[in-house]
Amino acid sequence: MKKLAVVAFLLAGWVTAQERPMLFIGARIIPITSTEIEDGALLIRQGKIVAVGPRQKLSPPGDAEVIDVRGKVILPGLVDTHSHIGSVEGGDSSAPIQPDARALDSIDVRDSRLQKAQAGGITTVNIMPGSGHLLSGQTIYLKLRDGRTIDELALRNADGSIAGGMKMANGTNSRRAPPFPGTRAKSAALLREQLIKAVEYRDKIRKAAGDPEKLPERDLRLEALVEVLDGKRMVHFHTHRHDDILTVLRLQKEFGFRAVLHHVSDAWMVADEIAKAGVPCSLILIDSPGGKIEAKDNRFISGAALERAGVLTAFHTDDGVTDSRLFLRMAALAVRAGMSRQKALEALTIAGARMLDLESRIGSLEPGKDADFVILSGDPFSVYTKVLETWVEGVKVFDRTVAQDRLYAVGGYGASRPGDFYVDEEWLQ
Amino acid sequence: MRFRWLVALLALPVTLPAQLAVVGETVYTMAGPAIRDGVVLIRDGKIERVGPSSELRVPAGYRKLTAKVVTPGLIDAYTVVGLSGYLNQAHDQEQVERSKPIQPELRAVDAYDPREPLIEYLRGYGITTLHTGHGPGILVSGQTMIVKTAGPTVEQALVKPDVMVASTLGGGAREREAGKSPGTRAKAIAMLRAELVKAQEAIRRREKKPEEATRDLATEVWIQVLRGEKPLLVTVDRAHDILSAIRLGKEFGLRLVLSNVAEAYLVLEEIRASGYPVIIHPAMQRAGGETENISFETAAKLKAAGIPFAMQSGYESYVPKTRVVLFEAAVAASYGLGFESALAALTIDAARLLGISDRLGSLEPGKDADLALFDGDPFEYTSHTTGVIINGVLVSDRPQ
Numbered sequence: 001m002k003k004l005a006v007v008a009f010l011l012a013g014w015v016t017a018q019e020r021p022m023l024f025i026g027a028r029i030i031p032i033t034s035t036e037i038e039d040g041a042l043l044i045r046q047g048k049i050v051a052v053g054p055r056q057k058l059s060p061p062g063d064a065e066v067i068d069v070r071g072k073v074i075l076p077g078l079v080d081t082h083s084h085i086g087s088v089e090g091g092d093s094s095a096p097i098q099p100d101a102r103a104l105d106s107i108d109v110r111d112s113r114l115q116k117a118q119a120g121g122i123t124t125v126n127i128m129p130g131s132g133h134l135l136s137g138q139t140i141y142l143k144l145r146d147g148r149t150i151d152e153l154a155l156r157n158a159d160g161s162i163a164g165g166m167k168m169a170n171g172t173n174s175r176r177a178p179p180f181p182g183t184r185a186k187s188a189a190l191l192r193e194q195l196i197k198a199v200e201y202r203d204k205i206r207k208a209a210g211d212p213e214k215l216p217e218r219d220l221r222l223e224a225l226v227e228v229l230d231g232k233r234m235v236h237f238h239t240h241r242h243d244d245i246l247t248v249l250r251l252q253k254e255f256g257f258r259a260v261l262h263h264v265s266d267a268w269m270v271a272d273e274i275a276k277a278g279v280p281c282s283l284i285l286i287d288s289p290g291g292k293i294e295a296k297d298n299r300f301i302s303g304a305a306l307e308r309a310g311v312l313t314a315f316h317t318d319d320g321v322t323d324s325r326l327f328l329r330m331a332a333l334a335v336r337a338g339m340s341r342q343k344a345l346e347a348l349t350i351a352g353a354r355m356l357d358l359e360s361r362i363g364s365l366e367p368g369k370d371a372d373f374v375i376l377s378g379d380p381f382s383v384y385t386k387v388l389e390t391w392v393e394g395v396k397v398f399d400r401t402v403a404q405d406r407l408y409a410v411g412g413y414g415a416s417r418p419g420d421f422y423v424d425e426e427w428l429q
Numbered sequence: 430m431r432f433r434w435l436v437a438l439l440a441l442p443v444t445l446p447a448q449l450a451v452v453g454e455t456v457y458t459m460a461g462p463a464i465r466d467g468v469v470l471i472r473d474g475k476i477e478r479v480g481p482s483s484e485l486r487v488p489a490g491y492r493k494l495t496a497k498v499v500t501p502g503l504i505d506a507y508t509v510v511g512l513s514g515y516l517n518q519a520h521d522q523e524q525v526e527r528s529k530p531i532q533p534e535l536r537a538v539d540a541y542d543p544r545e546p547l548i549e550y551l552r553g554y555g556i557t558t559l560h561t562g563h564g565p566g567i568l569v570s571g572q573t574m575i576v577k578t579a580g581p582t583v584e585q586a587l588v589k590p591d592v593m594v595a596s597t598l599g600g601g602a603r604e605r606e607a608g609k610s611p612g613t614r615a616k617a618i619a620m621l622r623a624e625l626v627k628a629q630e631a632i633r634r635r636e637k638k639p640e641e642a643t644r645d646l647a648t649e650v651w652i653q654v655l656r657g658e659k660p661l662l663v664t665v666d667r668a669h670d671i672l673s674a675i676r677l678g679k680e681f682g683l684r685l686v687l688s689n690v691a692e693a694y695l696v697l698e699e700i701r702a703s704g705y706p707v708i709i710h711p712a713m714q715r716a717g718g719e720t721e722n723i724s725f726e727t728a729a730k731l732k733a734a735g736i737p738f739a740m741q742s743g744y745e746s747y748v749p750k751t752r753v754v755l756f757e758a759a760v761a762a763s764y765g766l767g768f769e770s771a772l773a774a775l776t777i778d779a780a781r782l783l784g785i786s787d788r789l790g791s792l793e794p795g796k797d798a799d800l801a802l803f804d805g806d807p808f809e810y811t812s813h814t815t816g817v818i819i820n821g822v823l824v825s826d827r828p829q
Contacts (some may be wrong), residue, residue: 323713383760383809413727
């Protein structure tokens with residue numbers, strides 16, 4: 001689909017790529033925020049959803065292109081709240097806290113893993129630097145459009161700035177030789193120290209009240225942390241063990257930043273505490289526990305436990321820890337362990353959208369929202385179901401009947417290019 | 430949970446193990462068509478009779494278990510679980526010894542921890558047999574063995590010791606340190622050929638002057654390999670490396686088992702002609718490095734080409750620490766292999782490949798009473814394993 005999209009860009013730019021209304025009829029439509037529609041219709045125009053409803057009740061405009069999708073299932077585009085596709089990088093090994101490093105400046109949009117994510121039905125993704133730091137840098141929220149540059153994929157805030165959060169981590173990954181912390185207490189102390197500096201910096205800015213004479217010198221690191229303190233930049237906090245989870249909640253309360261807990265292997269042990277703090281969780285479920293000490297109690301039951309406690313819960317791929325092409329599978333495994341279908345579907349879509357502050361644009365099929373959706377061959381939680389098509393803002397970015405797209409979907413010769421797992425490169429150095 | 434099987438034993442003091450009747454809406458015996466409304470009678474740890482409930486009355490005194498779907502206990506045809514533990518710390522990683530690139534004398538029985546939590550975890554999903562031991566990642570890592578996923582000691586778990594010699598070719602066999610061999614693909618093959626030639630010479634010497642023969646553990650293993658008593662299990666992914674493995678096997682007349690084979694679909698005809706069976710990679714194994722061209726559809730392509738194969742959980746260096754063959758077969762089933770072939774790959778086909786089909790792999794009278802019970806299609810993400818029976822003992826009954 002890449003070629004088509006590029007042509008569209010050259011002609012008119014992305015937003016107006018889809019002028020003629022399109023009406024998808026006959027599918028089982030799962031809008032997420034309203035009840036499922038057995039024989040539904042979805043009308044889109046200029047990259048936006050115009051109407052969703054039962055086929056009989058929806059009268060399309062005369063010039064609409066009608067697409068028969070009977071027997072299929074339509075879901076909103078999936079939202080992956082935590083991924084490492086695009087060969088993303090953040091801070092280097094010089095310091096444990098690097099709020100000035102931006103994912104924006106590292107991502108290769110030609111990495112085949114972006115196409116594989118499209119093949120998995122993912123339309124919005126939070127790409128994050130790794131967890132080897134207490135704070136590894138600024139994350140970036142992308143739409144998986146068929147773009148050629150990071151700017152064509154990036155989502156923007158209302159003020160035009162690039163949308164993204166801040167990646168933090170505690171536990172074992174960020175423990176290393178100095179200047180990195182060697183213990184959990186030191187990890188928390190280093191982060192508190194830095195956040196206190198940011199508070200003081202923010203106070204100076206406030207006091208200056210716009211007077212350039214009184215403004216403190218610009219400091220890229222502190223500026224980014226002020227965005228965190230002001231709630232403009234969501235903290236995406238990697239944490240696994242029950243006590244580390246509580247440490248995040250403690251820091252969150254002290255500094256009042258907005259946070260999403262990520263991975264949260266022991267969520268099932270401290271679900272009530274998480275609920276009480278009102279902090280959402282983005283979970284990863286892995287096929288077997290362990291692989292590192294702090295993931296030894298990771299269980300499929302976390303989804304159900306958080307649902308019972310009333311915690312806003314999403315899933316994430318952590319790609320390459322799990323495969324973006326099988327993102328639906330993770331929610332299905334949560335259902336296997338007792339999570340409700342509805343909450344599991346929300347955890348793939350609207351819940352993640354909320355965690356990225358994008359719920360007014362994406363995450364459900366509602367009039368006015370972006371026309372991001374997935375056409376499935378069957379039930380979203382069946383192993384036999386395939387993603388047939390993925391649409392972003394009214395443009396088809398994945399089509400399983402197209403040979404190149406199918407190659408990304410199933411793998412095979414040429415489906416990957418050297419990426420994060422390319423061990424031979426390591427050997428050559 | 431770890432001692433659940435013991436609890437089960439203690440709860441049944443009269444008959445050890447119990448007489449069981451497993452009634453399934455569908456019983457996949459893997460020795461003929463599936464039986465609708467079938468019964469499997471189990472006596473003294475073995476399967477006594479199998480048939481439709483209309484023809485087979487459950488005798489008095491048998492404990493009755495019911496399930497929607499009943500299959501033979503599942504077989505993981507190659508794993509490192511029990512040598513590689515879930516904490517992933519130096520003290521629980523025994524699958525590769527790095528002091529020398531070729532150490533066929535290392536035995537799996539001397540390293541297996543039967544209380545490793547991952548064993549119980551896998552068992553909860555219906556996996557009753559593991560072909561486990563030394564892993565990929567070095568030219569020749571050691572030997573493998575076959576165990577059941579129950580038993581507090583390796584001796585009690587053991588089905589067969591010293592089954593295959595595990596080796597790796599291609600990029601995965603490379604030593605990372607400068608000056609260490611093998612550093613290239615060609616060197617790896619040269620080193621293996623040298624070992625095998627040395628063993629051939631030892632055989633000649635022994636035949637000429639038996640009184641002068643001295644024991645050498647590694648040579649003894651290579652002689653077994655040369656005589657076809659032990660297959661050489663070769664983990665290999667790139668198409669040209671697969672052909673190198675076959676070339677080596679044919680030169681020395683070895684029994685080869687090809688493992689992982691990410692690019693098998695490029696050389697299907699060569700693999701089929703070699704007669705060597707395949708233990709295919711986990712369907713969801715990550716794409717990267719040697720496996721960058723991996724495909725969800727390789728199992729389906731092997732099937733279509735008529736190549737015998739089974740499924741492995743393989744080796745994982747990070748998270749998750751092991752894969753679950755039930756989940757891997759499910760994805761392969763969905764990507765062209767189909768339900769029946771995927772189930773066969775986990776049961777009878779694996780048992781044949783591993784040389785244990787006289788005891789395992791199907792539900793037939795006289796075979797070990799190893800069964801897995803499910804509340805739906807075993808491959809569906811949202812189905813549960815509801816019971817696991819090993820040697821006639823219900824070792825797990827918590828839905829998982």
